[in-house]
Amino acid sequence: MEQKRYFMKGNEALAEAAIRAGCRSFFGYPITPQTEVAAYMAKRMPEVGGVYLQAESEIAAANMVLGAAAAGARTMTSSSSPGISLKSEAISYMAGCDLPCLIVNVQRAGPGLGGIQPAQSDYFQATRANGHGDFHILVFAPDGVQEIVDLVAHAYDTADKYRMPAMILADGMLGQMMEPVVFHEKEQRELPPKPWAASGHKNKRQHNIINSLVLKPAELEQQNIARFERYQQVQQQEVLAEEYLLEDAEIIVVAFGASARIAKTAVHAAREQGIRVGLIRPITLWPFPSNLIAKAAEHAKAFLSVEMNMGQMVEDVRLAVGGRCPVRFYGRAGGMVPEPDEITAVIAELEREVR
CATH class of the missing domain: 3.40.50.920 (Rossmann fold)
Structure with missing residues (x-):
């Protein structure tokens, strides 16, 4: 049976793919050229029983994602280059808490406010400096609208597998172009259990604490070492090209x-x-x-x-x-x-x- 094809803008296809991948909470803030992601989520989230919230700032949106991820939710935020800079502190906190989530950067030209045209000048930010401290995030770079759709669910699943944030690094061209797409994922997906989440214990387990503050140097060092051992597994098993x-x-x-x-x-x-x-x-x-x-x-x-x-x-x-x-x-x-x-x-x- 031939699968149904949709003619969609990249930003909107990304948002729909996230919903079909199980995302039920989105926190964002408008900025060109990614605003359609938030606008689409504002329309679709109530239809699927999800939560859409336009935060008062990019900083607030990223910290809301931190809270939702800590509760075990499949959650997401999106922005464009300057907005991602504002989210970087929370991204570091999420990495320090070992929280899976999806962050979308539909890049624009910079530095500074720059312009709204497409660019790829956030490569360093995505791969080297998306916040302070010793950590990595998964970074996926699609080359078309169909691959955007295909990578969203994969990014979520990989983030869950290794308990780390994932980023879709698109740009204004990919976000604004329209192409035919097929959604291969089922609309209802069974998500992996998250026994580590702060989602209520009902006396059936010990309290889970989600925290990135570690004041004992030896303990923090061991956490970083363990995290980088996990990153080595990612480097060995998750390369796509x-x-x-x-x-x-x-x-x-x-x-x-x-x-x-x-x-x-x-x-x-x-x-x-x-x-x-x-x-x-x-x-x-x-x-x-x-x-x-x-x-x-x-x-x-x-x-x-x-x-x-x-x-x-x-x-x-x-x-x-x-x-x-x-x-x-x-x-x-x-x-x-x-x-x-x-x-x-x-x-x-x-x-x-x-x-």
């Missing part, structure tokens, strides 16, 4: 999200010119597919990192390549989007250099 035309590739383009869609068109154009080029698309930005890139570097002559920023993921590509071959960066910033012809020209130039 697309490999495209790598079999004979001498030049390998690395791109994520919306940039990868454009880079794939450039790869086809370069192939038509006789250039052996392929693409690696990280789907998880943390954990990053370092091993895959390192393996590809054993036969590649050069790498090209394509991003909508001034150069961020390229640092992880260079670390993974480990000096085996040159790594070049090409990016557009400030809300400018790279054209396929621009990328193709850089690929051709790089091919002449390493020939």
Whole structure:
């Protein structure tokens, strides 16, 4: 039986996917270009018996997510770049409390208030500094509306599995574009038990305490060590990436999200010119597919990192390549989007250099 297809905007498809994945509490605040996520949730949450609340600020919204997650709820917040900065303190608290939740960043150009056009300049923030202290969050980077839908449930399930926050890192292009989508998940999902949650014990178990304040240094150190042991499991088991035309590739383009869609068109154009080029698309930005890139570097002559920023993921590509071959960066910033012809020209130039 053919599954029903919907023609939806990325922001709205994301919200619907979260509801179908079991999210019943959303706390947010309007900011372009993600406001449709909150608007859609405001309409749909009452229809499914859920809670929608527009908080008085991004800070308040993130702390409401902390409370809901501590109670064991499948919960979510969304924002765009400056709003995520305001949520970063609560994200650190949630990581310190080992709480699963979903955070959505539909990126806009920065720094500062910047502009409302799409960008990928929050890569560092998402993968390295989404709050203070020693911690990581899961970061998923979809390249289209269907993958947004597919990754939402996976992000929730992975967050539950490892008890850590997860982020969908989209951008204004993905949030605003419309594409046909299929919702593979059933509307009613059985969620995993959360015996650790502060959800009432009714004298059947000891009190659960959700807390990130640990005043004894030795105890806090051991908690951090245990958390990073769990992160090692994530790095070993949860890496997602697309490999495209790598079999004979001498030049390998690395791109994520919306940039990868454009880079794939450039790869086809370069192939038509006789250039052996392929693409690696990280789907998880943390954990990053370092091993895959390192393996590809054993036969590649050069790498090209394509991003909508001034150069961020390229640092992880260079670390993974480990000096085996040159790594070049090409990016557009400030809300400018790279054209396929621009990328193709850089690929051709790089091919002449390493020939």
